[in-house]
Amino acid sequence: MSTDSSCGSSDTGALVRPILVSDESRSLLREAVDSSCLELERRHGYVRPRRFLPGGQKCILKDLGECGDRKCGNYRLGKYAAVRPDFLKFCVDHIKAFCSKAGLVYCSLGSGQLLFDWELLEHLTQKEGMHVRAIHLIDIAYGGAKHRASAVRAQRVFAGWFQERAWEKGEKGQKGRGCGEACPVRSFLSASDFQSWVARTGESVDVLLDCDAVSARKKMDVDKFRLSVLRAGGVCLVLSNPAKRIAIHKPPGNGTADTVGLRELVQQVYRRGAWHSRASQKAETTLQLHRGRGKPTPEETEATQKKDVHGYERLEQSAVELPAWYQCKAAAKMPARPSQLPPLPPSETFDEDDDDD
Structure with missing residues (x-):
């Protein structure tokens, strides 16, 4: 083989x-990471670590990359x-x-x-x-x-x-x-x-x-x-x-x-510099329907309520015992200006995550 x-x-x-990978190369790179000095650049169509560390040493991970x-x-x-x-x-x-x-x-x-x-x-x-x-x-x-x-x-x-x-x-x-x-x-x-x-x-x-x-x-x-x-x-x-x-x-x-x-625990989208739960996205979509072409039909409302990721169950807090971590970190924090979003119905509110970046 x-x-x-x-x-x-x-x-x-x-x-x-x-x-x-030598111990010295590994140590130098970890020092750069710990001091927030590991710099990235776009090279050959990918985002990669720069070829050299701030101290002039070669970066052992310069060949790693992600979508550019x-x-x-x-x-x-x-x-x-x-x-x-x-x-x-x-x-x-x-x-x-x-x-x-x-x-x-x-x-x-x-x-x-x-x-x-x-x-x-x-x-x-x-x-x-x-x-x-x-x-x-x-x-x-x-x-x-x-x-x-x-x-x-x-x-x-x-x-x-x-x-x-x-x-x-x-x-x-x-x-x-x-x-x-x-x-x-x-x-x-x-x-x-x-x-x-x-x-x-x-x-x-x-x-x-x-x-x-x-x-x-x-x-x-x-x-x-x-x-x-x-x-x-x-x-x-x-x-x-x-x-x-x-x-x-x-x-x-x-x-x-x-x-x-399988159970979906969290689904969030990134908009206007912040992460939003599906509940807030649904509320904004509903508002756009109201503003754009009038109130949605009963069929549209029912479809929105039933819509879910294919193949997964919705996670019900009362039905599934979760780790304590999830009792206080259920969703992303609200945007910087909450007034930009419509108020959520009581059934679709979510807790703010104080630890989110």
Whole structure:
């Protein structure tokens, strides 16, 4: 079996061959992050860390990247610069609420050049004290006929950051010198490949990240995929374009994976520099209907009330026991000028999140 990711491996679940990251390079970069000195730039069509750190040293993660489309609602260097940092906090809060620190199994769909994945996992391990047991990365750019050399290199650097000794363990059957700290990173070219791998190995995931992965979701039953790869109790975190973030939970249950179901916890959209819950969006849409062409018909009103994300149940606070975190952090804060939005009906009010950025 060929497992050399530098050549674009097409093997399902192949271990990624890491590029060695020295302790010095890792330490220098963490110092830059801690002092808010890690600068980003648009280079070769992607948003990437600058080639050199402020002190003049080479940046070991300069090959990581994310979408550089200036028209994208999630573009980090434009007017939506707050979207991805806010989504990072959103992910961290949900992972802390629903996942154990003992050994996280993480999967990223459409992970591309992995800048956001690195930010999230680095925060979880260094700031929250979580241990990541395994990482699974899904993107067609990692191998086969459509592989991209830049994506493969980013994947290898990413693997080197998190598990430079795990390759030796997989290749030679020996324990690495990391005393259990090595974290295997596996590569998949499609969601169906990973879905089949999970069915075969039984290794479902605690966290499924879907960060602006539009192309990876094409021609697939995304609901079925999420249901089949998430473990009971796991969480799926979604960022789509235009900026919208969703948290989906697979609650523990006594049934099989096909009967437990998924529940949408939060869905928020980014408008006018702030995050708004679906309730406020619905109220504004209703107001526009009133102003634009008169009162909506009873059919429109009924459709609006019943509308929900396909395949998910609405989360009822009275019916499902949630962690204490969710009792006080149920939605995003209101916009800076609440008077711009119409008052919400009593049945659609939501609490303000004092901790939101």
